[in-house]
Amino acid sequence: MASLTASPQSPDFPLPAGASTTVRIEPPRGLFELRLREVWAYRELLYFFVWRDVKIRYKQTAIGILWVILQPVLNMLVFTLFFGRLAKLPSQGLPYPVFYFAALVPWTYFSYALSSTTNVVVDNQRLITKVYFPRLVLPFSAALSGLVDFAIGFVVLSIFCFAYGIPPTFAVLWLPVLLLLALFTALGVGLWLSALNALYRDVRYVIPFLTQFWMFASPVAYPSTLIPERWRWLYGLNPMAGVIDGFRWAITGHGQAPGLILLVSVAAVLLVVLGGLFFFNRMETSIADHV
Amino acid sequence: MTTVIHAEKLSKRYRIGERERYHTLRDVLTRALRSPLSFLRRSHHETFWALRDVSLDVREGEVLGLIGRNGAGKTTLLKILSRITRPTSGWAEIRGRVGSLLEVGTGFHPELTGRENTFLSGAILGMSKAEIERKFDEIVAFAELEKFIDTPVKHYSSGMYVRLAFAVAAHLEPEILLVDEVLAVGDAGFQKKCLGRMSDVSSHGRTVVFVSHNMTAMRRLASRAIWLDGGQIADSGPVAEVIDHYLRKNNESNLESVWEDERTAPGDDRVRLRSVRVIPLAAADGLITVHTPLRIEFTYWNYVPGAVLNVSMILNDLEETCVLSGGSGHGPRPAGLVRSTVTIPGDFLNVGSYYINAMIVKDGSVGILLQNNTVSFEVVEGEVVGSWYGRPPGAVRPKFHWETETFERRAVMASTVTEQR
Numbered sequence: 001m002a003s004l005t006a007s008p009q010s011p012d013f014p015l016p017a018g019a020s021t022t023v024r025i026e027p028p029r030g031l032f033e034l035r036l037r038e039v040w041a042y043r044e045l046l047y048f049f050v051w052r053d054v055k056i057r058y059k060q061t062a063i064g065i066l067w068v069i070l071q072p073v074l075n076m077l078v079f080t081l082f083f084g085r086l087a088k089l090p091s092q093g094l095p096y097p098v099f100y101f102a103a104l105v106p107w108t109y110f111s112y113a114l115s116s117t118t119n120v121v122v123d124n125q126r127l128i129t130k131v132y133f134p135r136l137v138l139p140f141s142a143a144l145s146g147l148v149d150f151a152i153g154f155v156v157l158s159i160f161c162f163a164y165g166i167p168p169t170f171a172v173l174w175l176p177v178l179l180l181l182a183l184f185t186a187l188g189v190g191l192w193l194s195a196l197n198a199l200y201r202d203v204r205y206v207i208p209f210l211t212q213f214w215m216f217a218s219p220v221a222y223p224s225t226l227i228p229e230r231w232r233w234l235y236g237l238n239p240m241a242g243v244i245d246g247f248r249w250a251i252t253g254h255g256q257a258p259g260l261i262l263l264v265s266v267a268a269v270l271l272v273v274l275g276g277l278f279f280f281n282r283m284e285t286s287i288a289d290h291v
Numbered sequence: 292m293t294t295v296i297h298a299e300k301l302s303k304r305y306r307i308g309e310r311e312r313y314h315t316l317r318d319v320l321t322r323a324l325r326s327p328l329s330f331l332r333r334s335h336h337e338t339f340w341a342l343r344d345v346s347l348d349v350r351e352g353e354v355l356g357l358i359g360r361n362g363a364g365k366t367t368l369l370k371i372l373s374r375i376t377r378p379t380s381g382w383a384e385i386r387g388r389v390g391s392l393l394e395v396g397t398g399f400h401p402e403l404t405g406r407e408n409t410f411l412s413g414a415i416l417g418m419s420k421a422e423i424e425r426k427f428d429e430i431v432a433f434a435e436l437e438k439f440i441d442t443p444v445k446h447y448s449s450g451m452y453v454r455l456a457f458a459v460a461a462h463l464e465p466e467i468l469l470v471d472e473v474l475a476v477g478d479a480g481f482q483k484k485c486l487g488r489m490s491d492v493s494s495h496g497r498t499v500v501f502v503s504h505n506m507t508a509m510r511r512l513a514s515r516a517i518w519l520d521g522g523q524i525a526d527s528g529p530v531a532e533v534i535d536h537y538l539r540k541n542n543e544s545n546l547e548s549v550w551e552d553e554r555t556a557p558g559d560d561r562v563r564l565r566s567v568r569v570i571p572l573a574a575a576d577g578l579i580t581v582h583t584p585l586r587i588e589f590t591y592w593n594y595v596p597g598a599v600l601n602v603s604m605i606l607n608d609l610e611e612t613c614v615l616s617g618g619s620g621h622g623p624r625p626a627g628l629v630r631s632t633v634t635i636p637g638d639f640l641n642v643g644s645y646y647i648n649a650m651i652v653k654d655g656s657v658g659i660l661l662q663n664n665t666v667s668f669e670v671v672e673g674e675v676v677g678s679w680y681g682r683p684p685g686a687v688r689p690k691f692h693w694e695t696e697t698f699e700r701r702a703v704m705a706s707t708v709t710e711q712r
Contacts, residue, residue, distance in 0.1 A: 025301075025374060025383040048414040052400060052407075059402050130393045131415055132374040200316035288376045290306065 021233035028285035034277050038134040045133055051143035053116075054148050068149045069156055072104040079104070083221045092223050094252055095164050101246045103220045105157050109150040110182045110240060111211040117142040117190025118207055119197045121287060128288050135284045136277070139194050143187040150179070161251060169253040178246040181262075184269050185239040191276030219244050226259065236264030241271075293386075295467055295498050296372065300381035303367050305353035305523075315462055341367040344381070352496040356503065356513030356530055358537055364522040365502045366471055369393065369584040372500065373469050387498070390417050390465030396456035401445035405455055412459045426462045429671045433484075434458035446698040461488045470501035473502055504609065506508075506534050506641060506674045538669050539577040546570075553592060558651070558660045562600060565628065567649050567665040572634070579672040580605040581688060584637040589619075589649060590630045597623040598653060602631045605648040614645065614686050621655060638690035640682065644669050 039046065058064045078095055082088050084096035091099040104167040120142040121128065121135070128135065161168070197203040216223070227235050235241050242265030342364045349355050357365045370376045372383060373391035399408050409430055413423040423430075431440050434454040444452055503509050509516065509530060511520035517531035518526040525540075526533050547568040550556035556563040570586040571579050579585065589602045603618040619631040646667045651659045 021386075021388065023374065023389065025298075025371060025378065025385070027380055027382075028377050032684050044420055048411055048420075052403070052411055055407065056400060056402050100408045126397055127415065129370075129375060130397050131391060132389075133415070196316075200319065202315040202317055285377050288370070 028282075033273075035134060035136060035281055036277075037262060038207075039136050040133055040138060042137050043287065046137050046141050049137060050145045052152050053141065053145035057145070057148075065152060068152050072101065072108045072153055073156070075104050075108070076100045089222045090225065092225070092248065094166075094248070098164050098166060098252065099223075099248065100159055100221075101157055101160055102251045103244045104189045105150065105153040106179070106243055107215060107220050107240070108153060109146050109179075109219070110186050110243070111215070113143045113146040113183065113186035114190055114193075114211060115204075115207045116146065117186055118193040118197050119204055120190075121194045122201065122204070135287060136280065137230070139187060139190050139280065142194075143183055143190060144230050147179075147183075151232075157251065159232055166252050168251070171250045171253055174246060174250040178243050178250060181239060181246075181269060182243045184273050185243070188269055188272035188276045191273070191280040195280045195287070196285050198283065214238070218239075223248075233264055235262055236261035239265040239269045241265065253285060293351050294348050295351045295386045296347070296383065296500070297385075298345060298347045298372070298381070298383035301342055301345045301368070301371055301378045301383055302340060303364075303371060303376070304338050304340050304379040306338050321618060333516045340522050342371070342378070345519070345522075345524055347517060347524070347527070349498055349500060350400070351498055353515060354499045354501070354513045355534075356501060356509045356516040357519060358503075358506075358516055358534065359519035359525070360541070363519040365519055366393070367522075368519065369469050369471055369500065369502060380609065386418070387466030387469060389467045389469065390463045390470040391471075392416070392460050392463070393469075393471040395453055395460070397460075399444060399452070400642075402443055404443050405431075405440040405447070408455065409459055410446055412456065413463075416460065416463050417465065418463060426686075430458045430462050433461060451642070465497070467498045467500070470499065472502050472504060472641065504644065505642075506538070506669070510534060535578065536568045538579075542571075542577055542579065542668055548665045556592070558591070561593075561595050561598065561653065562651050563592045563594075564649060564651065564660060564662055564665075565592055565654050567647060567662075569647070569666050569668050570639075571668075579668055579669055579670050581640065581642060582637045582673045585640075586632055587634045587635065587647065588630060588632045590628060591651065593624050593626050593629050596626045598626075599655070600659075601652045601655065603650040603652065604633060605650060606635075607646045607648065609644040609646075612686070614640070618652075639687060640670050641685055641688040642670055642672050652657075695708075 003227045063070075079100040080096040084091065088184070094102075117139045124138055193203055193207070217238055219226075224232070224235065224241060224245050242262040246262055297319070345364070345368060346596060347355075357368065359365050367376075369391065370393070371378050372385065373389060373393070375391075375393075391420055396412065398412045400411065403411065406427075410420070410423050413430075414420065418426075431437055434451075434457070436451060436458075438457055439447065439451065444455070447455070499512075511532045515528065516530040517524055518537045526536050535635065539699070547566065549566040549568075552561060553565075556565060557566050566589070570588060570589040571577075572584040573648050587604055589604070591600075591602065593600060599621045601618045601621050603616060605616045606614045608614050617633065644667065646664045648661065648663045649665050650661045653659050
């Protein structure tokens with residue numbers, strides 16, 4: 001574990017030789033630590049947090065799974081009607097319902113993961129002030145627990161594709177990569193926002209606006225081909241642009257194959273996640289004093 | 292024996308502002324807009340040291356008790372040792388798996404069932420899934436909740452909730468256990484069971500550091516104690532010595548409040564409070580036990596000749612529950628210094644910390660002054676009979692006259708008696 005260091009035995013401080021671990025407790029230092037190994041050491045707790053979130057989510061909603069399906073389906077209907085039938089936006093040769101649903105499934109996951117990651121530190125403040133575990137486990141668990149919703153949405157998406165007679169191609173093998181990219185985007189931004197939210201409680205009110213703007217900055221309601229070619233790379237700085245575009249392509253075989261946009265997206269996400277880890281770890285040392 | 296906890300000059304400073312629950316971005320932005328250069332200035336928050344230069348060593352298998360008043364730094368020390376918060380300066384090293392119990396039911400969620408919460412809370416407290424599975428039946432049996440284990444805990448009574456929470460915690464088997472004042476809750480029988488389990492833990496060579504206001508339990512469980520006062524170590528050593536020292540010192544400083552200056556004394560131009568005193572009658576070496584009678588004395592200046600005044604004593608316990616109250620009664624009094632005394636007999640109060648609020652009322656209805664926490668004192672157990680070391684339940688513990696007799700004698704065959712054994 002990253003924070004556990006073996007100390008040399010000094011004569012004035014004899015420690016049992018067989019003791020399993022030694023923890024050194026020190027004031028926070030401004031070192032750059034990722035502390036991912038500690039998260040790995042606590043992976044069972046990570047599993048339990050995800051398990052808890054999923055259980056509670058499905059217990060608390062009366063209609064349970066139906067709600068998870070309904071949300072993207074209703075969005076899809078609205079998009080199909082307004083952006084498709086009325087605004088007549090291009091859909092890369094795909095039927096509108098498939099075109100929108102293929103984007104809404106990853107987008108719904110992303111926005112859910114982002115908002116739960118942002119709130120996870122504040123929502124678990126009681127725990128944070130009462131027991132130690134690597135705080136990083138919390139945002140990781142929040143980003144992961146949305147995957148169950150995603151899986152359900154994905155099944156519905158497959159049914160859609162089947163109903164519209166769109167056969168799967170080898171491109172579906174790209175899906176895990178794209179999903180991972182969405183997860184890390186939510187995690188990376190969520191790391192920043194969750195630490196900020198612990199310091200300033202009104203950050204959570206910004207989330208609905210942020211996700212809304214972000215959605216229109218991503219090719220959810222329209223194809224990315226609407227963006228002029230020479231600005232495409234800049235567009236890729238929004239990692240969700242690569243994810244959404246990639247999803248449509250991976251599922252239907254139509255549209256943009258992952259290219260420049262995706263590469264720029266991956267680079268952008270790496271930066272955001274690394275920065276997020278650093279910022280979160282810096283704040284982590286004092287989070288228990290703030291919440 | 293070897294040292295498992297070594298702390299060197301641990302200090303923790305809080306900014307007063309940090310004790311506020313939280314800030315909002317809105318506040319920060321408006322402040323920045325109002326005075327844009329304030330970021331350049333070093334913020335001059337008021338700070339205070341919750342812990343100051345605390346060094347200690349705990350040896351393997353030792354049970355160390357932490358005592359001190361509220362806000363003395365006990366919980367802060369536990370929080371640093373359990374890595375919940377980091378020290379501002381100083382360092383510590385801990386050898387072995389640490390488990391900390393700072394509250395009852397850490398990680399419990401009302402929507403989840405008893406079974407689900409057992410796993411969740413166990414995992415949060417540091418048990419592995421396999422470990423919880425192995426101990427699950429034992430935990431449920433300890434909590435006596437076999438029938439309700441698949442019911443969501445939101446339907447539990449508070450007693451059931453506490454029992455399950457404790458059962459999970461009690462089965463945590465770390466090498467070092469850090470326990471905050473959690474023994475204060477739960478019914479007496481269950482408390483006893485938990486204390487029993489805790490002394491089991493320490494007799495198995497595990498190390499325990501715990502905070503408690505229950506001096507009787509502390510005496511029984513701990514071998515050594517540290518008394519924290521204002522974030523610093525006031526005394527440490529064998530548990531009995533430290534507790535006696537602490538209680539005596541505490542009583543010395545808190546048994547009386549005197550307002551020497553008539554002009555600033557609480558009250559107004561009709562009445563001013565001069566002093567409140569607790570006088571232990573026949574207290575051996577400054578300790579107040581459940582057997583010690585206490586004389587409470589109030590003195591005040593009365594400026595209105597013939598005023599009908601009633602001085603009241605309001606006796607509160609640590610949880611601010613009023614244990615009893617009583618007044619001196621009415622009657623016209625001449626102007627001058629007045630003294631009212633009352634005696635709380637021995638064998639009346641229960642073990643605990645008490646605070647006295649003083650109130651003076653005119654003409655039976657006009658409140659003139661109410662002075663909170665004028666004096667405080669600690670009542671400890673007298674000689675302990677049997678193996679009971681919890682606090683007997685009840686707000687008070689009066690000694691009533693009991694009569695016991697066998698009113699119908701019955702011949703018992705010798706064989707029955709032997710069988711029962």
